[in-house]
Amino acid sequence: MPASSLLAAPPRVLNIGLEGFARELAARGVAVVQVDWRPPAGGRRELAALLAALGRHERRIARANAEALRRMFAAVPVLVDVVPAAQAIPALRRRVVLHAGPPIDWARMCGPLRGAIAGAIVFEGWAPDLRAAARLAASGAIEFQPNHRFAAVGPMTGVTTGSMPVLVVENRAKGARNRAYCTINEGLGKVLRFGANDASVLERLAWLRDEFGPALGAALRAGGGLELAPLVARGLAMGDEMHQRNVACSALFLRALAPRLASAARAPQAAARALAFIAGNEQFFLNVGMAMAKAIMDPVCGIEGCSLVTAMCRNGTEFAIRVSATGEAWFVAPAERPQGLYFAGYSEKDANPDMGDSAILETVGLGAFAMAASPAVAGFVGAGSAADATRYTRSMSEIAIGRNARWPIPALDMAGVPCGIDIRRVIETGIAPAINTGIAHREAGVGQVGAGIARAPLACFEKALVAFARSLGVRP
C-alpha cells in the first residue's frame, strides 16, 4: 500500500492501559484496539524492586529453570501398581490421616474436610460412628498431615488413610525412589472426597479396598504398568484437559486395562464389576493424572535458584504453593471461592472455598492451562466458548516459561501446553494461575454442588517471591 494512503485513511487508535480512553473513542466511531496492560507487579513498589534486584541473578535463575523444565520433560510416568496406602506410606500404619493442601489443624478445617476425616476414621475402625469419630479427631488423638509430605496427592478433601488403596505412579526416568500416590476416584454423587461419609460411601471404600484395588493392582503388575504421558497426549487431542474432563483418558485407560482386568480377576463377575466401575466414571482418570503430575514435579523440588512452582494445593481453608528453590516451604493465603456454574438448587453461598491437591495438574500444564484442548470443559466450568478456552491457555502461557511438546493442543496448531509457572512472571503480570475445579458444598455430607475456575491467590506468590529472593541473598 503506498504511503499516501496512510494519510488518506481515517485515524485508527491503539490504546494501552486504562480502558476509558478507548471506550470514549469507540463511542465516537473511531476504530480502537485496546491493549490490556497493567504496570508490573500491580504497581507495588517493593515487589517491583525485588523483581528488579533479581535481575542481577537472571542467568543463574534461567539456568536453574531450564534444568527444572528438562527434568519435567524427561519424566516417564508409569502407573505400576495399586497397593494399600499404608504399604506405600509407612506413616499411615499409625493413626494418621492425610489431607489435601497445606498443614491444618482440626479447629480450622472446613466442613467437607471434617466430614471426610470422620468418615475415614469410621472406615478405619478407629471409632464406631461419625459422632465419635469427630470427637476423636478433635481430641488430638489423630495426627493430620498433608498428602504432599508423603509424595501423595488427593482430589478435594484428599483424605487418605492406611487401608485405602492408592494408585502408584513411578517416574521411570528416576526409578522407584520417584513414586507418587493417589487414592482411587470414587465416582460422582456421595463420595468421601467431597465430604460425604454415609454408609454408601464407606461401603464403596470397602469394595475399592477389598476387590477393585487388588484387581487393578494385579492387572497393572501383570502388564508391566501403563505409560501415562502418551495417554494424556491422546486425551488432549480428544477434548480432555485432565482436570474437569477426563472422558477420553478414562476410556483409553479402560481400553488399555480391560483385557488384563478380565484375565486377572478372581471371577468373571468381579471383572465385570471392576470394568463397570471404570466405565461408569468419566472422571476415573483424574486421580491417575494427579499421581502422574506429582511424580513429574517431585524431581523439580529443591533446585537452587529455580523460581518455578512445584505444587499448588488447597485444604478448603487455605491455598498454598511450593517453589523449587525453597523446597518444602509452603506459601499460604486464604483460599478463594471458585467462579463457576452450580448444579440446580445450589448457588455461590453454598460453596466451600477452593479445595484439593488437584491443582498439581495445572502445575504440569494441564487443567485450565490446557483449556484450549477442551471447549466442552470451558462450558462446564463457566469459562465460555471455545474461543474463551483458547484465551485461558494463551493467558497461562504468559506466566509459564515453557511449552511441553509432548502434550500438543490441536486447536493451537499443536503448540504444547504451557508449563513451568514462574513466580516472577505471576508477580510481574498480575496473572494468577487459573485452576479448573469442582465445587464442594461448605457443609459435610452434601458433596459436589458445581464446577468452576479458581484462581491461585497472588498473596502466595508475593510471599514466595520474598523467600525465593532471600534464597539468592536478595532482600526486600
Place this chain on the structure above:
Amino acid sequence: MPASSLLAAPPRVLNIGLEGFARELAARGVAVVQVDWRPPAGGRRELAALLAALGRHERRIARANAEALRRMFAAVPVLVDVVPAAQAIPALRRRVVLHAGPPIDWARMCGPLRGAIAGAIVFEGWAPDLRAAARLAASGAIEFQPNHRFAAVGPMTGVTTGSMPVLVVENRAKGARNRAYCTINEGLGKVLRFGANDASVLERLAWLRDEFGPALGAALRAGGGLELAPLVARGLAMGDEMHQRNVACSALFLRALAPRLASAARAPQAAARALAFIAGNEQFFLNVGMAMAKAIMDPVCGIEGCSLVTAMCRNGTEFAIRVSATGEAWFVAPAERPQGLYFAGYSEKDANPDMGDSAILETVGLGAFAMAASPAVAGFVGAGSAADATRYTRSMSEIAIGRNARWPIPALDMAGVPCGIDIRRVIETGIAPAINTGIAHREAGVGQVGAGIARAPLACFEKALVAFARSLGVRP
C-alpha cells in the same frame, strides 16, 4: 466510515469466476478477493434445462425431501445382536457371496475383490485352496450379489458369506423390519476386506465366527443393545469423523460393552481376548457405524419426488449411487482413484480404484462431511490442516439440504453435520461428494497402502438426475 473515504482508499476488487483476472490484478499489487464460481451444471445445457424444468415441481420435491430428513432424524439405531450372516440373510444359506458396491461379475472385478472372494470361498469350505476357489468363482457356480440388496454393507471389498458373523443394527423407530448388517472389522494389516486371504486372515475369520462374534452377540443381548446415535455424537466431540477415524467411538464402544463381555464370556481368557481385540483396533467402530448408517438410510428409500441420495458405494471397478425416488436403481460410473497419502513404499500407481460400501457414512453426514470434527483425520487422508478440514464440511453443506442437530460439530459452533445429499445441488454446483477412504493395493493379497479422499463421479449424479426427472414426468 464517511462516503468520501471510499474514494480515498485504493481500489479493491471482487472477482467472480475465471481466476486469470484475479491473478493478474494480484500480481500488480491490487487487493483481490476471488469468488469460486462456476456456471450451474458445469455449463451443460441439457442438465441446466432439466434442473430448470424440475423447478416446476419444487414444492413437491421439497416436501418429499423434508419427509426424507424427518425419517433420517427420527431413526433410533441400536446395535442389538451379532449373528451368522446366513441367519440374518437367508440367501446366504446358498453359495452366494455378497460384495461392496453395485452388481458386478467375476470378469470385471478388481484384484482385491477377487482375492477376498477366493478367501471367503476357502473359508466357507466350498474349495480346498485359493486357486480352486478362483476357478470355482470364475466358473459361474457362485452367485455374486451386492450387500445393499440385503440391507447389508461392507467396508472395502465388503465380502460377506453365510458363516461370517454380522453386526445387527435395528432402527428402533421402525422395529425389526428395519435392520441392517455389517461384518465385524478385522483390524489392520492383512485382512479380507482389503483383499488379503492367507492362512492368518482365515484363522482370524474363524475366531470371529467361533468365539468373538458369539461373545459380542451374547453381551449385546444381555444388555438390551447399544444405542448408537448418542455414541456418535460423543465421538464427533472427541475428534472422530467415523470413517477414517474411530478412536473415540471404538473406545466408548469398548467402555459400554466391556462389563457385559466380561460377565457373558465362557471363560476369563475368552473375555480377555475379546476385549484385547476391540482395544487393539481403533477402526473397530467403522463397521458398527456403517450398519447404523444403512439402518438410518433404508427408510428413506422410495419416497416419490425425493431427490436425496440414499446410498453411495463402490465395488473397486464402478461407483454407484441410489436416489430415494428411483428406489433400488443404481446410477453407475467408473470408480476413480482416491487422492491421498501412501504408506512407505507405495504410491498412486499401486492404488486400486475407490472401493467399499463405507460411503454410506458420508450419505448420513459423517466421514468427509464431518471432517471439521476431526483435524487429525484431515492430516491422515491428506486433506491438510484443521482449517482445511472445516472447509470440507462447509463445502459439503452446499450439496446437503439439512444439518443433523443430533450430531453437532464443536469446531463449527455446534452446527450439525450436513446431511441429505440432493442430486440437484450436486449437478448445480458441480461439487461432488467427498469420501474419506482407505486405499487398497490393486493386487489381491497386499492390503491397505494408504488413505485419502475420493470423489463420487459426477456422471452418477447426471444419470440419476435424468432418471429422477423422468420419475416426475419431466424429460430432457
